[in-house]
Amino acid sequence: MAATTIATEAKTTHSTSRRRRSVEGKPFFAVAFTALFFVLLYVPIVVVILFSFNSKKSLSVFGGFSNRWYVQFFNDEGLQSSLRASLMIASIAMVGALLLGTMLALALERVSSRPARAVGTVSLVPLVTPEIVTGVAALLFFTGLGLKLSLVTVIIAEITFSISYVAVIVRGRLSSMSGEVEEAARDLGCTSWQALRFVTLPTIMPALIAAGLLVFALVFDDFVLAFFTTGVDPQPLSVRIYSEIRLTISPAINAVGTCMLAVSVLLVALSLVIPRLFGRKDSSLDLISGG
Amino acid sequence: MSTDLQDAVAATLPGAKRQSATRTRLWGWLLLPPAAWMIVFFVSSILIVVALSFGTVNANGRPAFGTSLANYQALMNTTYLTVFIRSLVYSVTTVVLCMFIGYPVAYAIALHGGKYKNALIAALVIPFFASYLIRMYAWSTLLSDEGLVNQALHTVGFTDGVQFLNTPGAVVAGLVYGFVVFMILPIYASLERMDIALIEAGKDLYHSPLRTFFAVTVPATRAGVLGGVLLVFLPALGDFVSAQLLGGPSTFMIGNLIQQQFFESQNQPLGSALTVVLMLALLVFMVFYLRATQRQNRET
Amino acid sequence: MTNSNSAPEPTVRRRDFLRGSLGLGAAAALAGCGFSGDTPAPAASTSPSGSAAPSESPAAKAVIDGDLVYFNWAEYIEPTVLEGFKKEYGVKVIETNYDTYPGMLAKMSSGNQYDVVLPGARFVEQLRNQNMIQRIDKAQLKNANQSFGWGSYFDNPWYDPNSDYSIPFSMYTTGIAYRKDKITTMTGSWADLWNEEGKGHIYVLDEADEAMGMAALLLGLDVNTANPDDLAKIKDKLISQKPYLRAYSTDDINNLAGGNAWIHQEWSGDFLNFINYTAEDPKIWEYIAPKEGMPVNSDAWVIPANAPHPGTALVFLDYLLRPENIIKNIEYLGYPLLAQGGEATYAKMVEGRPSLAIDLKNIDDTKVYRNHTPADTAARDTVWTEVKAS
Numbered sequence: 016m017a018a019t020t021i022a023t024e025a026k027t028t029h030s031t032s033r034r035r036r037s038v039e040g041k042p043f044f045a046v047a048f049t050a051l052f053f054v055l056l057y058v059p060i061v062v063v064i065l066f067s068f069n070s071k072k073s074l075s076v077f078g079g080f081s082n083r084w085y086v087q088f089f090n091d092e093g094l095q096s097s098l099r100a101s102l103m104i105a106s107i108a109m110v111g112a113l114l115l116g117t118m119l120a121l122a123l124e125r126v127s128s129r130p131a132r133a134v135g136t137v138s139l140v141p142l143v144t145p146e147i148v149t150g151v152a153a154l155l156f157f158t159g160l161g162l163k164l165s166l167v168t169v170i171i172a173e174i175t176f177s178i179s180y181v182a183v184i185v186r187g188r189l190s191s192m193s194g195e196v197e198e199a200a201r202d203l204g205c206t207s208w209q210a211l212r213f214v215t216l217p218t219i220m221p222a223l224i225a226a227g228l229l230v231f232a233l234v235f236d237d238f239v240l241a242f243f244t245t246g247v248d249p250q251p252l253s254v255r256i257y258s259e260i261r262l263t264i265s266p267a268i269n270a271v272g273t274c275m276l277a278v279s280v281l282l283v284a285l286s287l288v289i290p291r292l293f294g295r296k297d298s299s300l301d302l303i304s305g306g
Numbered sequence: 307m308s309t310d311l312q313d314a315v316a317a318t319l320p321g322a323k324r325q326s327a328t329r330t331r332l333w334g335w336l337l338l339p340p341a342a343w344m345i346v347f348f349v350s351s352i353l354i355v356v357a358l359s360f361g362t363v364n365a366n367g368r369p370a371f372g373t374s375l376a377n378y379q380a381l382m383n384t385t386y387l388t389v390f391i392r393s394l395v396y397s398v399t400t401v402v403l404c405m406f407i408g409y410p411v412a413y414a415i416a417l418h419g420g421k422y423k424n425a426l427i428a429a430l431v432i433p434f435f436a437s438y439l440i441r442m443y444a445w446s447t448l449l450s451d452e453g454l455v456n457q458a459l460h461t462v463g464f465t466d467g468v469q470f471l472n473t474p475g476a477v478v479a480g481l482v483y484g485f486v487v488f489m490i491l492p493i494y495a496s497l498e499r500m501d502i503a504l505i506e507a508g509k510d511l512y513h514s515p516l517r518t519f520f521a522v523t524v525p526a527t528r529a530g531v532l533g534g535v536l537l538v539f540l541p542a543l544g545d546f547v548s549a550q551l552l553g554g555p556s557t558f559m560i561g562n563l564i565q566q567q568f569f570e571s572q573n574q575p576l577g578s579a580l581t582v583v584l585m586l587a588l589l590v591f592m593v594f595y596l597r598a599t600q601r602q603n604r605e606t
Numbered sequence: 607m608t609n610s611n612s613a614p615e616p617t618v619r620r621r622d623f624l625r626g627s628l629g630l631g632a633a634a635a636l637a638g639c640g641f642s643g644d645t646p647a648p649a650a651s652t653s654p655s656g657s658a659a660p661s662e663s664p665a666a667k668a669v670i671d672g673d674l675v676y677f678n679w680a681e682y683i684e685p686t687v688l689e690g691f692k693k694e695y696g697v698k699v700i701e702t703n704y705d706t707y708p709g710m711l712a713k714m715s716s717g718n719q720y721d722v723v724l725p726g727a728r729f730v731e732q733l734r735n736q737n738m739i740q741r742i743d744k745a746q747l748k749n750a751n752q753s754f755g756w757g758s759y760f761d762n763p764w765y766d767p768n769s770d771y772s773i774p775f776s777m778y779t780t781g782i783a784y785r786k787d788k789i790t791t792m793t794g795s796w797a798d799l800w801n802e803e804g805k806g807h808i809y810v811l812d813e814a815d816e817a818m819g820m821a822a823l824l825l826g827l828d829v830n831t832a833n834p835d836d837l838a839k840i841k842d843k844l845i846s847q848k849p850y851l852r853a854y855s856t857d858d859i860n861n862l863a864g865g866n867a868w869i870h871q872e873w874s875g876d877f878l879n880f881i882n883y884t885a886e887d888p889k890i891w892e893y894i895a896p897k898e899g900m901p902v903n904s905d906a907w908v909i910p911a912n913a914p915h916p917g918t919a920l921v922f923l924d925y926l927l928r929p930e931n932i933i934k935n936i937e938y939l940g941y942p943l944l945a946q947g948g949e950a951t952y953a954k955m956v957e958g959r960p961s962l963a964i965d966l967k968n969i970d971d972t973k974v975y976r977n978h979t980p981a982d983t984a985a986r987d988t989v990w991t992e993v994k995a996s
Contacts, residue, residue: 042418042515049414052407053429059444060433066444093680115340122337131334134341141348143536144588145544147561148355151568151581155358156351175347178340207332232435239547243568253437260443260551272440279435283428363980385992451807452865469806471866472853555851558995566994570814571987572708 060276067269084270094271096249100166104251105235108173112230113223115174116181121215123182124189141176142183149176150243157244164244169251172244173234180233181226188222189215221289228286232279352585359579369574377579386563386580390587393559396474397542400481401489404538405531407482408489412530413523416497417505427494434487442480442551446471472554480548485541489534496530497523529599536595540588560584666909666916668746673698674918677710677720684938687931694925697918714738719912721919726905728977730772731765739771739908746920747773749927752945759969760944764976766906773923774944776875777904777969780816781961782894783862783872783880792869796824796896799871805850807868809861812854814990815975816901817844820871823898829973832982837989844993854994859884862891874962878940878955895961902973904944942966 067085071078088094123135141149153172157164196218200210216223238253245254252271259268361372415426433441448454449470456467470476500523508522509515524531546561553562560580567577674691680703692699702720704710707729714723714733725733733739744750753773754761760774782798788807792798799808799820810817819829821843827836852866859880861867872893881888907926909919925931929947936943942952942964949966956962978986 042414045410045414046418048407048410052411056430056433059441059448060436062444062448063436063440115343118336119340122333122340125333126337131337134337134344137349138340138344143540143592145541145561145584147544147546147564148581148585148588151564151577152348152351152355154568155354155574155578156347159354159358171347175343178344182340211332236435236437238439253439256437256439260439268440268443272437272444275440276432276436279432282435283432287424287428363984380988383992385995389995447864450864450866554853555848555994556996563991563995566991571991573984573987 063269063272064276066266067273069266069269072266084267087267088270088274091267093249094252094255094267097252097255100249101235101252104166104170104173104241105231107170108177108234109227109231111170111174112177112181113227116178116226117185117219117223119178119182120185120189121211124186125194135182138179138182140179142179146237146239150239153240154243166245169241169244172240173237176240177230177234180230184226184229185219185222188219192218224289225286228282232282235278236275355578355581355585358575359582361575361578363573363575372575377576380576381579381583389558389560389563390583392557393543393561396478396481396557396559397539399478400485400542401535401539403478403482404486404489404534408486408534409493409531412490412493412497416494417502430487430490438484439547439551442483442548445480445483446552449476471552473552474554474557476552476554477549477557477559480552481542481545484545484548485538488537488541492533492537493527493530496527496533500526532595532598536592540591543588544584666740666743666746666913666920668920668924669917670695670697670915670921671917672915673700674922675719675721675914676701676922677704677713677723679703679724682724682939683926684931684934687926687934690931691922691925695918695921714910719914720910721913721915722922723908723910724775724905725908727763727765727903728975730906730908731977733908733910734766734771738911740911740913740916741770742773742909742920742923747924747927749924749929752927752929752932752947756946758944758946758966759971760904760906760966763904763906764971764974769906772906772908773927774904774906776939776941776943777902777964778873778875778941779895779900779902779964780811780820780871780873781877781896781900782869783858783867783877784869784892784894785867785890786892787890788868792892792894794894794897796820796898798869798894798896800847800850801869802850804869807852807866808847808850809852809855809858809867809870810847811858811871811873812856814986816871817854817993818986818990819901819973819975821847823896823901823973826898829901830976830978832978832985834985837985841989841993845996848996874964875939875941878962882940882955893959893961899970899973901975902969902971903975 065077068080068082069077070081070083119134119138123131123138149172153168153175154164157168162168192215197210197214200214201207205213236253238257241251241254242257245251250258252275256268256271357371358369359377360374361370362374362376364370411430415423415430419426450456451467451469451471455470459467504522504526505518508518512518512521544561544564546559546565549557549559549562550565564577564580564584567573567580571577674697676699678701688699691697702713704713707726710723710725711729711732714720715738730739744754754769758774760769762768763774766772782792782796784792784798784804789801789803791801791803799810801808810820815829818840821840822829822831822836825836825839825843827840831837831840853861855861858867858870858872858876861870862872862880863884863886874893877891877893881891885891907923909916909923913919926935927945927947929945932943932945932948933951936948936951936955940955942948944966953963
């Protein structure tokens with residue numbers, strides 16, 4: 016056990032794992048395929064951005080540049096209140112999921128009793144459950160208790176299903192961090208709580224940032240769960256988008272989409288920059304992709 | 307204070323256990339809030355779904371708990387079996403396509419990305435935070451009968467154009483588009499963790515990049531592939547958005563069926579029964595997955 | 607008529623929402639009641655007239671008694687009409703919207719208090735039966751003669767005898783829209799939705815009532831039938847249609863605009879809206895009133911039993927019935943408003959398209975969608991589910 020831990024440690028700290036020399040001979044197929052993949056991935060993004068500046072109210076004919084859809088978006092009280100609702104939901108859900116998910120990750124990594132393992136398994140179930148199941152469950156839970164659906168119920172549901180993501184990402188980071196550093200701190204006189212605060216938490220900070228940003232983005236874009244658990248106005252933005260898409264030709268939607276894209280670019284950039292501010296070399300993206 | 311003394315003493319004793327009593331207790335306390343939350347909001351919500359599946363719709367059209375098997379009996383109908391099999395077919399196709407698309411992409415980034423690796427992963431991840439609905443809406447306008455793609459096809463001679471939308475193919479394409487990143491990331495992660503020397507050794511042994519790939523790389527990344535399969539297959543099975551936006555008259559999936567019962571038919575008990583059946587199917591597949599990974603863990 | 611219509615363009619059309627699939631329906635429908643199966647208690651205790659069954663209490667008087675709490679589809683009243691009301695009477699309008707009728711019902715049942723609500727005909731009947739709306743004293747409305755007394759069907763509609771509890775607002779029919787430049791073999795019957803020329807470009811509305819109603823009319827059956835033999839025939843008919851269909855969809859305006867639809871089961875108001883505001887070339891589009899009959903539906907204003915300001919509500923309804931406001935609303939919505947003042951306006955809007963003409967004196971109420979018993983509802987619903995799933 017210790018040997019593999021040391022080996023993993025060596026790997027993660029040794030520079031060759033980060034700057035490995037590439038395999039000799041670039042296979043044309045894989046690279047070309049990947050290029051095609053990225054093109055297809057970004058085609059709708061380009062379309063959305065382009066047509067968000069369309070002067071015509073059309074989604075297939077581009078008539079020239081205009082910012083009328085952005086003006087419409089920013090003046091649309093309904094869309095704006097939905098945007099505010101979504102931002103609030105995502106922020107609160109992020110904080111809640113971070114708190115509970117980190118607690119869960121710390122506990123699962125250090126406690127190996129059977130109840131703990133059971134909780135660990137249960138906490139992974141939301142990750143692989145189709146959203147319709149989680150949506151239905153959340154809906155029936157709240158209404159079965161006679162609770163009125165509101166932004167609070169949306170937030171509770173979103174936290175419940177985000178805890179898994181946080182736990183997985185933080186656990187990934189924790190498992191590559193050996194417990195010996197904590198032990199050393201405690202040998203030097205720290206209490207468990209101090210060891211946690213001053214040693215463990217700073218070490219897993221990139222994971223927390225990555226997990227937090229991931230949760231924010233997932234919750235902000237989440238549609239299915241919000242769809243089931245929204246009751247009163249204002250609806251979250253994703254549910255509004257769903258309604259608009261299904262009911263009207265709405266080029267203003269492209270303006271909304273472009274703004275959301277800008278926000279997501281910002282979030283990803285943050286997740287790359289912030290760990291470096293803490294002087295860490297590993298990037299949060301590694302944690303998301305390695306999680 | 308005394309507990310810390312205990313720890314200090316315990317730590318100096320020969321053969322002292324790595325986990326001291328206090329330490330376990332702190333982590334134990336940390337387990338309580340999330341465990342309580344999960345039990346209250348997740349586990350009990352699933353239980354309510356199960357409970358309502360035995361319920362009925364009362365005279366005012368409202369759902370009521372009960373002890374009736376009528377909903378399950380109603381499900382024993384070839385219609386529902388058709389929908390279930392169709393969903394399975396779509397999901398399996400989606401997984402296979404995701405594997406064939408995802409593996410080369412993950413491979414190219416992991417082993418040939420060089421210093422652009424992080425940028426490429428970022429470029430991969432960014433679109434998935436920009437609203438699946440809006441992206442699919444853009445695709446559906448591009449691919450509609452008089453959209454840009456068909457206009458282009460007209461100019462090169464396909465006067466009839468191609469019907470891309472409202473077909474099973476469109477539904478599967480929508481599923482792949484939505485879930486492929488969940489296949490790419492785990493494979494990428496396990497490629498990153500793999501020791502590159504293995505590939506070099508394999509090349510020496512097999513003298514062919516292709517054989518090396520199948521004999522060395524793929525088995526070494528089996529965990530990643532299995533993880534990707536799980537993360538794609540299970541959610542795809544219950545998806546309803548793709549079929550609703552892109553589907554035709556005969557592409558109804560389980561997810562659509564459940565959504566219909568809840569929102570159009572207002573028959574929540576029947577919808578709950580459907581959800582329970584879906585959950586049981588998922589459980590079966592989960593068990594298969596766990597067995598497969600356990601077997602792998604034993605081997606490595 | 608080109609796209610440059612001067613009236614403000616409604617970005618949301620009521621009919622687009624008349625299906626329960628937008629989430630708020632079930633969600634709100636279950637809110638505040640648990641699964642005890644109890645009937646929601648009519649909020650009698652909060653009615654301003656207090657005491658017994660609210661529908662029996664003395665009707666309110668048409669005087670302003672506070673702000674207007676308004677509950678309706680989004681953008682369903684011409685904006686300047688609403689503004690005019692606020693200015694003239696110096697009151698605020700507190701607006702909330704629903705986007706499904708079940709959602710509307712649920713919010714009303716869970717204790718929310720509104721002054722005016724606009725339910726569909728079927729739901730007016732349900733609200734009446736649950737004692738949730740109050741009687742409207744026509745004598746209080748100076749413009750009542752716009753709606754009543756000139757021979758309109760809605761003097762005594764099927765959902766509210768003598769319209770004692772409601773003021774009829776708008777109506778629509780369901781027919782078939784098609785492209786003249788693509789299809790030349792239309793026969794003016796519901797069977798046109800099985801047209802060979804249009805195979806793969808035909809849409810049917812994704813609503814149980816509409817799809818089953820269409821099949822029922824084609825088979826010569828009652829649109830509301832729940833007879834098992836009838837239902838079996840309807841099911842087979844609908845399944846036979848699937849090879850011709852492009853999709854089931856209520857997005858009837860977008861489908862026409864996007865070019866995928868050549869034949870579309872279509873709501874009359876949406877068709878009018880499409881050719882007036884969205885169509886690139888309105889001339890290629892035609893609307894058929896099928897010879898087997900067209901389903902008809904309407905909605906009506908009601909004042910909830912627990913309305914906090916029923917006086918203001920009455921003043922508002924009276925204001926809406928002024929001829930100039932009726933005309934403005936018709937032009938905004940594209941639906942014929944059920945008032946005498948608007949008939950000429952609507953007739954002008956549908957000039958040249960007789961299939962869209964509506965004669966308010968001759969409404970065939972065998973073709974309206976009615977309420978069912980729970981057993982019948984379940985039977986009909988099973989048919990629809992099986993059709994969609996197959």
